[in-house]
Amino acid sequence: MTTVVRRRMGVEERREQLIAVALEQFSHRSPDEVSVDDIATAAGISRPLVYHYFPGKDSLYEAAVRRAADELANRFVEPREGSLGTRLLRVMGRYFDFVDEHGPGFAALLRGGRTVGSENADAMIDDVREAAYRQIMHHLEVDDPGPRISLVVRSWIGLAETTALTWLDGRRIPRAELELQLVHSFLALASVSAAQDEETARVVRRAVAEERPDSPFSELVAQLTATV
């Protein structure tokens, strides 16, 4: 019994190692530029041994990308502490940490199917978006969201993706600036929609009311007043 358990652990450990090595490779190059040989070499094992733990290139890449997708989804989990703006800012910090660590892999995940080498990549990124969506609704304290607040949240998640991809392409704007800008953009998009929708208006009023003078949303209101 003991031996069997130990052998099983060995297989799992080796699989974990290969997933970690693949993710490390995907942090430097897009998955479609990484070969199984590259991974075998980096793991210090032979190519056939890689296939012993994963039946094919696709299954290893899919396991690695699924791991990354799960990790990305987890970055949206945030305690209900502090104002909404402060919470979103912490989430954006962890989101950009992820983008920073997994650059080419993140871009490939968003590009979907072909680049990742997995037909399930589209479903995986949709799962991440869905997890992010649920987390944010939880913080907005909206239980049964109507179409307009749903659109605000889904639009904002898309905005975070576009912003992160643009940042990766040359890193011409400091990421801290973009993290704060995304938090501000959430309130801006919600305020635009609030004009048409009482549910969204309630979220905006609550968010603005709970802010302290030095927190993200208060800054934005001051800035907008100055610009317009």
Added chain:
Amino acid sequence: MTTVVRRRMGVEERREQLIAVALEQFSHRSPDEVSVDDIATAAGISRPLVYHYFPGKDSLYEAAVRRAADELANRFVEPREGSLGTRLLRVMGRYFDFVDEHGPGFAALLRGGRTVGSENADAMIDDVREAAYRQIMHHLEVDDPGPRISLVVRSWIGLAETTALTWLDGRRIPRAELELQLVHSFLALASVSAAQDEETARVVRRAVAEERPDSPFSELVAQLTATV
């Protein structure tokens, strides 16, 4: 000579007909759900005859999707008349006309490669985004855009895509409301970025200054003041 010219015209006309039939099919179903048989039947010709005009399914689908992509890019061409808000609202009207006419095909184009059945689909949608980007910069009168105004425009194009895809999924919000909301969102996103960037601030000030009391941006400013 005359005969040859007439025969060539015939080939081009038949190809045009097949492209039109494919696009008509893609307006009801995603390209990956449409077979060459479906297209042959709708065109009233045999399946082998389709292959006489297009060497394979991929080349026909790619020609159809490229036609749609070109048409979508053209919707962003807008004369320099009226305020920026009015122009963007006209562009959004034509954009949603396209989305309305080409629903499943539009969604597939944004989904990229696999769904369209063409490896070049990612490049095609990138071309559309690039054309939209150049048109908008032209209207903003920005010749050599810095990274922040670039990000605003690219983010907004992404926002229009997310909004259109969400609209297609159930059409739960009237499209006229979304068209106006997108125009408002442009100013909102630009205003957020303007706090960090003088180039964007100039664009925002000019856009707000040229508005009449009843035009899109003026409404937004009034609404935001009321909400916040």
